[in-house]
Amino acid sequence: MSSPSKRILYGLYEDEEILLKAVKRARAEGLQIWNCFTPFPVHGLDHAMGLKDTRIHTAGFAFGATGTLIALTFMAWVNTVNYPINFGGKPNLSLPAYVPITFELTVLLASVGMVTLYLYINRLAPGAKPDILDPRTTSHLFLMGFEMDESATAAQLEDVRRVLSETGAVEIAEKTIEDPEDGAIRQIF
Amino acid sequence: MGHAFVSPIREPLITGRKTYKQITDDICGPVEGPPTKSWLAAISFTAVVALIGFATIGYSILYGIGTYGLDRTIGWGWDITNFVWWVGIGHAGTLISAILLLFRQKWRTGVNRSAEAMTIFAVMCAGMFPLIHMGRIWLMFFVFPYPNSRGPLWVNFNSPLLWDVFAISTYFTVSLLFWYAGLIPDLATVRDRVTGKWQKMLYSIFSFGWRGSAKEWQRFESLSLILAGLAAPLVLSVHTIVSFDFATSVIPGWHTTIFPPYFVAGAIFSGFAMVLTLMLVARKLLKLEDYITIAHIESMNKVIVLTGSIVGVAYITELFMAWYSGSPYEGYAFRNRVSGPYWWAYWAMMTCNVVSPQFFWVKALRRNVIFTFILSIFINIGMWFERFVIIVISLHRDMLPSAWSYYVPTWVEVTIFIGTLGFFMTCFLLFVKVAPVVAVAEVKSILKTSGDQYITETPEQVEAGIKGLAQSSGHYESLIKPQYDDE
Numbered sequence: 166m167s168s169p170s171k172r173i174l175y176g177l178y179e180d181e182e183i184l185l186k187a188v189k190r191a192r193a194e195g196l197q198i199w200n201c202f203t204p205f206p207v208h209g210l211d212h213a214m215g216l217k218d219t220r221i222h223t224a225g226f227a228f229g230a231t232g233t234l235i236a237l238t239f240m241a242w243v244n245t246v247n248y249p250i251n252f253g254g255k256p257n258l259s260l261p262a263y264v265p266i267t268f269e270l271t272v273l274l275a276s277v278g279m280v281t282l283y284l285y286i287n288r289l290a291p292g293a294k295p296d297i298l299d300p301r302t303t304s305h306l307f308l309m310g311f312e313m314d315e316s317a318t319a320a321q322l323e324d325v326r327r328v329l330s331e332t333g334a335v336e337i338a339e340k341t342i343e344d345p346e347d348g349a350i351r352q353i354f
Numbered sequence: 355m356g357h358a359f360v361s362p363i364r365e366p367l368i369t370g371r372k373t374y375k376q377i378t379d380d381i382c383g384p385v386e387g388p389p390t391k392s393w394l395a396a397i398s399f400t401a402v403v404a405l406i407g408f409a410t411i412g413y414s415i416l417y418g419i420g421t422y423g424l425d426r427t428i429g430w431g432w433d434i435t436n437f438v439w440w441v442g443i444g445h446a447g448t449l450i451s452a453i454l455l456l457f458r459q460k461w462r463t464g465v466n467r468s469a470e471a472m473t474i475f476a477v478m479c480a481g482m483f484p485l486i487h488m489g490r491i492w493l494m495f496f497v498f499p500y501p502n503s504r505g506p507l508w509v510n511f512n513s514p515l516l517w518d519v520f521a522i523s524t525y526f527t528v529s530l531l532f533w534y535a536g537l538i539p540d541l542a543t544v545r546d547r548v549t550g551k552w553q554k555m556l557y558s559i560f561s562f563g564w565r566g567s568a569k570e571w572q573r574f575e576s577l578s579l580i581l582a583g584l585a586a587p588l589v590l591s592v593h594t595i596v597s598f599d600f601a602t603s604v605i606p607g608w609h610t611t612i613f614p615p616y617f618v619a620g621a622i623f624s625g626f627a628m629v630l631t632l633m634l635v636a637r638k639l640l641k642l643e644d645y646i647t648i649a650h651i652e653s654m655n656k657v658i659v660l661t662g663s664i665v666g667v668a669y670i671t672e673l674f675m676a677w678y679s680g681s682p683y684e685g686y687a688f689r690n691r692v693s694g695p696y697w698w699a700y701w702a703m704m705t706c707n708v709v710s711p712q713f714f715w716v717k718a719l720r721r722n723v724i725f726t727f728i729l730s731i732f733i734n735i736g737m738w739f740e741r742f743v744i745i746v747i748s749l750h751r752d753m754l755p756s757a758w759s760y761y762v763p764t765w766v767e768v769t770i771f772i773g774t775l776g777f778f779m780t781c782f783l784l785f786v787k788v789a790p791v792v793a794v795a796e797v798k799s800i801l802k803t804s805g806d807q808y809i810t811e812t813p814e815q816v817e818a819g820i821k822g823l824a825q826s827s828g829h830y831e832s833l834i835k836p837q838y839d840d841e
Contacts (some may be wrong), residue, residue, distance in 0.1 A: 204374060204543070205795040206571040219573045225580045243499070243508045252512070265517040265595050269524040272584045276528045280535060283577045284562065287570050289538065293563025300546035303539070303566050305374035354573070 171344045172317075173199060174325050175298055175310035176334025181207040184307040187332035188213045191309065194328055199312040202302040220354050221283060228278030229271045236270035237263060286351045296342035306335075313339070366806035367461050370644040374798050377645075381790045381797070382544050384640050386553070389787055392639075400779040407773010411486055414766050419489045421766040427759040428749045432767040433487040435741040436774065439624070440480035441522065441596055442617075442737060445589055446625025447473025448529050451536070452585035455578070460804050461653045463796040464646045467540075468636065468786070469629045470533040475781040476628070477526045479774040484518075486770070514598035521595040528588055532581045538564050539574070540790045593621040600744065606687035607748030610675065616668035620737060623661035623707070626654050627733035634727045636786055645792045648721050655720040658733065662711030665740075669708060687748060695760060696747045703743050706736020 178184040181203065188210065191198055198214055211218075244250075245257045284290060302308045311325045329337045372380070414421050424431050447470035454462035485491055497519050499509045509516050542564035545557035564570065597617035600608035630651070637646045676688035691700050710732045714720050751758045785791075802808055 201568040202566045203568070203571065204378075204566060205539075205798040206575050207568075210568050211572040214568055216569060216572060219569075219576045221573055221576050222580050225584075229584075239499075240511045244511065248505060248508055259512060262512040265514075265591070265598075266511060266520050268587075268591060269517075269520040272528060272588050273524040275584055276531055276581060279577060279580060280531045283535070283573055287564075287573060289562035289564060291562060292559045294558065295563045295565050297546070297565060303543040303546045303564075304378040 169344070169346065170341050171199070172313045172339065172341045173298060173310045174313050174322065174329075174339045175308050175337070176329035176332070177299060177301070177336040177338075178307040178309070178333060179305075179335055181205075181210075181307055183333045184309060185210060185213055187309055187329075187334070190332050191311075191328050194324075196311060196325060196328060199310045201310070202298065202308040204303055204305060204307070207307070221279060221286075224282050224354060225275050225279040229275030231278075232271040232274030233267055235274070236267040240266065282354065286354045288345070296344065298340055298342065299338075309334075364804070365647070365649040367464060367647060367649055367804035368645060368797060368801055369647055369806045371807045372644065372801065372805060374801070377798055377801070378543060378547070378794060380641075380644065381792050381794050382547055384786075385544055385788065385790055386548055393783065393787060397780060397783045400776045400783060403776025404773055404780050405776075407770055407776055410766055410769040410773060411482070414486060414770065415491055419487065421764060423762050423764045423767065425759050425761075427752055427757045428746060428761040430745050430749065431761055432742075432763045432771060433483045435738065435745050436771050437480050437483035437487075438596055438741040438745075439738045440476050440483070440774065440778075442593065442621035442624040442741075443628045443734075444473045444476035444480060444525070444529075444625065445593060445618075445621035446629045447471070448525075448532065448585050448589045449622055449625065450629070451532060452582040452589060455582040456586055459653075460800045461650050463793055463800055464642075464650045465629060465633055465654070465792075466796070467533075467536065467789075467793040468633060468782075468791050469625075470529060470536075471785045471789075472629060472632065472778075472782065473529050473625075474526070474533060475778050475785075476625075477522065477529065478781070479778050481522060481526065482774065514595065514602050517595045518599060521592045525588060525592045528581070528585055532578075532585055535574070535577060535581065536793060536796070537789060538562050539566060540794045542566065543794055544790065590618055593617040605748050605752075606681070606683040607691065607744065610672065612668055612671055612675070616665065619661045619664035619668070620707075620740060623658060623665055623711075624733060624737035626658050626661070627730040627737070630654055630658075630726055630730040631734060632782060634723060634730070636791060640786065640791060642792060645797060648723075651723065651726055652717075652720045655714045655726060658730075659711050659714040659720075662707060662714075662733070666708035669704065683753075686751075690751055691743060691747045694747065694751070696743070696750070699739050699743050699747065703736055703739040706732045707740060710736070 176187070178187060184201065184203070185207065188198060188201065192213070192215065201210060201214060203210065240263045241258055244259070249257045288295070298308060298310065299306065309329070313322060313325070326337060368377075370376075422431060422433065447466070450462045450469045451466040454466075485494055488494055497509060497516065499511075538561055541557055541561035545554065545561045548554055548557055594614040594617065597613035601610060601613040603609060633646060634651070637643060673688055673692075676684040679685075710729055713725070713729065719725050746761050750761055
């Protein structure tokens with residue numbers, strides 16, 4: 166995957182409520198927000214930024230259903246087709262006895278599948294080295310950033326700076342970072 | 355949106371008027387500094403105990419299960435007692451993180467991370483016992499249903515012992531994933547603060563490249579919620595299935611339908627006791643009194659008095675059913691429990707599990723740290739005796755009086771058990787040194803609703819505070835007008 170360089174103009178805020186208002190204001194002024202970074206999940210930020218809902222739970226359902234099907238069909242096949250044993254004349258297909266393993270496998274596949282997908286779409290892996298704009302955003306500062314490509318005019322830059330300072334950013338800075346584009350799977354989920 | 359102002363009836367869960375920066379400093383501080391002398395002394399001791407335990411496991415594998423005090427009548431002794439005890443302890447972590455997340459109990463954020471870590475270490479200890487109890491541990495792969503040259507001869511899908519294999523391994527995997535998914539953002543916080551070259555490198559590896567973007571957090575929250583939804587029935591299923599190991603057999607004293615709920619309540623009971631035992635010490639040593647407050651301790655003690663009473667009702671119900679069923683074998687099994695050769699184990703269980711938690715009806719005792727600590731140790735001991743009572747007393751006098759026996763553990767069994775305690779403590783000590791013990795991001799997310807300054811002050815005072823912050827950094831006043839819309 167290509168890793169295009171992006172020039173980011175960003176502001177740092179001290180409180181999540183100030184950030185939320187800043188996001189709403191920037192959108193109202195017609196600015197395109199590139200991304201926001203926060204030290205903890207800020208409720209309503211995704212909707213304020215106009216992000217689509219994640220579909221990770223739908224994937225979780227699909228993974229879980231796969232587990233249910235695998236467990237049920239496999240145990241039924243072993244006990245009726247591949248190795249039927251006569252337990253004192255009891256039926257070979259004993260569904261109640263399959264409940265615990267079916268449940269466990271459903272949960273196992275749903276969890277492992279969802280976490281794997283989650284790591285993939287968030288580009289999380291041992292040793293992954295992302296470009297970070299400001300290390301304090303994982304501790305106590307809230308960041309709102311705008312992408313400024315080569316075509317951005319001085320007037321546009323000034324406009325963004327004005328919005329950042331008017332919405333209460335305590336620091337405004339500019340940095341060029343590597344930020345890979347999202348492929349189809351990351352866009353879906 | 356914004357801070358939902360909570361009525362002052364709710365006790366603050368974060369005290370000391372913390373800011374976000376202070377929360378990071380307080381919780382990440384102990385991780386970043388060099389290890390203290392007392393920590394080094396403690397972990398050296400527990401590691402030696404763990405190593406002696408592992409050496410004894412090696413001895414028992416080399417010489418076989420004949421080194422245990424088991425005989426033809428008593429096939430399960432300390433080994434399975436310890437297994438069930440450890441699995442029970444492993445129930446608090448996922449219960450706190452999953453079920454309390456679904457119930458929106460905010461106090462879980464103070465203790466969930468370390469309780470989940472305990473879950474993982476306890477399940478590791480639990481898993482060792484059935485493995486070494488197999489005797490021929492090198493054939494342990496026989497428990498997995500894989501295509502083989504023996505027929506293929508499949509495992510018995512109708513057996514609770516096999517269900518246990520699936521339940522415990524699924525529980526371990528899901529708890530580990532849930533714990534680590536929550537830990538990633540906090541490890542990233544440490545990564546962005548440490549300065550040492552090695553520390554920076556290690557935390558970069560283990561924080562998986564977390565940035566905290568809006569999309570990452572959105573997915574994080576969705577994942578946490580669904581994992582909690584999956585883990586909640588999973589917690590209940592694990593001890594249910596462990597109880598099936600006993601309940602589906604025909605041994606008097608085991609063959610009862612009350613076992614699943616009774617085991618689950620007992621597991622939560624013992625799990626919370628172990629969380630209290632360790633966290634009361636960690637809270638003091640790591641100076642976390644502002645994050646694990648008396649309100650947290652009281653909440654956990656309320657769970658203890660509830661589950662302890664459920665367990666007590668279950669013990670009495672068992673006695674009642676033994677009489678009411680009219681079955682002479684059931685009747686004898688329970689008469690033997692109460693007044694047989696192991697009467698001391700039964701009464702130790704009754705005292706520790708049923709009588710002692712009743713003290714927690716008194717508010718002053720629920721909020722007393724020393725009393726809670728002592729009681730939590732009583733409960734740990736009592737719950738170990740519960741498993742011993744169920745397993746050994748039910749087995750030692752079977753249907754054939756000439757085979758009746760009395761079981762005493764050998765030094766091998768005792769040493770292995772103490773070894774697992776050492777292993778558990780070693781893992782926990784390592785965890786408190788390398789990772790933030792309290793879920794940093796989650797605590798920050800409840801600051802506005804549960805921090806003391808936000809609870810004790812009026813909305814106007816809070817507003818003035820934010821306004822002051824905004825003015826000092828030259829903000830426009832129009833932006834901080836209190837207008838909490840919910841779009």
